Amino acid sequence: MTGNTDVIVIGGGYAGVMAANRLTQRDDVTVTLINPRSTFVERIRLHQLVGGSHDAVVEYREVLADGVRLVVDTVTEIDAAGRGLTLATGGTVGYDYLVYAVGSGSADPSVPGAAEFAYPIAALEDAQRLRPVVAAASAEAPVTVVGSGPTGIETAAELAEAGRRVTLVCGEVLGPYLHRRGRRAVAGRLAELGVTVLQGPGARVTAVTRDAVHLGDGRELPSAVTIWTAGFGVPDLAARSGLSTDALGRLLTDETLTSVDDERIVAAGDSAAPSGLPLRMSCQAAMPLGARAADTVLSRIDGERPATLNHLFAGQCISLGRRAGIFQFAHRNDVALWFHIAGRSGAKIKEFVCKGTVKQLADEGRKPGAYGLHKVSGGAKRGQALQAERAAAPATADLGAAAAG
Known part of the structure; x- marks a missing residue:
């Protein structure tokens, strides 16, 4: 391709900023980032916003390369055939290549009453809405956090450390990603903070009302504030x-x-499903995926064959209030190991990770092309999973044909 190339990145989160910054390493590429907010959101700190210890935002000038044009707007439609986008403000914009990095948010809860009476926390606006509600509640008011993943655990710990009466409703198991040893460490810290942890088959939420949470085993939990962290969805x-x-x-x-569908459209982050086998939704995956997406676009501009996904995971980092945390180490294919670091050391690692993600984005903005974690081998497991999927596909098709006949 000759002449200037216009690349638009939709979404200014971890994946989108990494992709946009990396694309600026070429002078003949014009990069535009379209995002509905004028500030970068540190999603991994949203529980701190709810607890009042951090505002969870960073100015884009701190993380975005000078060569990236920021447009504060929302894309309402992609016209792939015409290589154009429709914006919420009514305008349209064309592109040569598109990076789709719209991220994720709270899934629409199917539990009766949850959408009406429970507060999600997956987006900045969600956390900003919840913060004054928590602040207005009395210290004795019961707070219920629904969800057993990192967001639920972190939110429960943050509020309990601030003196709130918190119940964490896990459903089946606390921290399903964690190794059993890591899970014990988390449970111990939550117990120290006074968090009541409910798990097991009976601890599934069946309904939410204005002042209570109902469980599958018939229990009714009084709840002045109910926070919903169970499940993520992506924009449509x-x-x-x-x-x-x-x-x-x-x-x-x-x-x-x-x-x-279109080689001019490349995806990154939580909104990407490579080969139908998406990676775990996390900033740990989003930033390398953003770098890989940018490299794919640059390869296509040069007429070269893009490299394939080769993702490495290190584990999962969870804060347990401001004074404790846990880093759960994992195999590079994202299966938890027995080894973890907890307590104050775990808290220091989590804070290092939070600051480090912003620094990595800023470093890529200052020196595009410097980031290289996406090139580190994630091992053979993904390739094996892809081979298994492809091997099973014909058999599935044959079974479907037989059933139809």
Whole structure:
């Protein structure tokens, strides 16, 4: 391709900023980042916003390369055939390549009353709405956090450390990603903070009312504030625009993160489903995926074959209030190991990670192309999983044909 190339990145989170910054390493590429907010959101600190210890935002000038044009707006439709975008403000904009990095948010809860009476926390506006509600509640008012993943654990610990009466409703098990040893460490810290942890088959939420949470075993928990952290969803922009998505709505791509429908569209972050086998939703995955997406676009501009996904995971980091945390180490294919670091050391590691993610984005903005974690081998497990999927596909098709006959 000759002349200038216009690349638009939709979404200014961890993946989108990394992709936009990396794309500026070429002078013949014009990069535009479209995002509905004028500030960068540290999603991994949203529980701190609710607890009052951090505002969870950073100015884009601190993380975004000078060569990236920021447009504060929302994309309402992608016209892949015409290579154009429709904006919420009514305008349209064209592109040569598109990086789809719209991220994720709270899934619409199917539990009766949850959408009406429970507060989500997955987006900045959610946390900002919840913060004054928590602040206005008396210290004795019961707070219920629903969800057993990192967000639920972190929110429960943050509020309990601040003196709140917190119940964490886990459903089946506390911290399903964690190794059993890590899980014990987390449970111990939550007990120190006075958090009541409910788990097991009976601890599934069946309904939420204005002042209570109802469980599957018949228990009714008084709840002045109910916080919903169970499950994530993705925006439906790709599906509404006629692009192929998985069941959750993530854009279907090949292993180079290129849309299965259009080689001019590349996905990154939580909204990408490479080969129908998406990575765990996390900033740990989003930033390398953003770098990989940018490299794919640059390779296509040069007429070269893009490299394929080769992702490495290190584990999971969870804060347990301001004075404790845990880093759960994992195999590079994202399966938890027995080894973890907890307590004050765990808290220091978590804070190092939070600051480090912003620093990595800023470093890539100052020196585009410097980031290289996405090139580190994640091992053979993903390739094996892909081979198994492909081997099973013909058999599934044959069974479907037999059933139809």
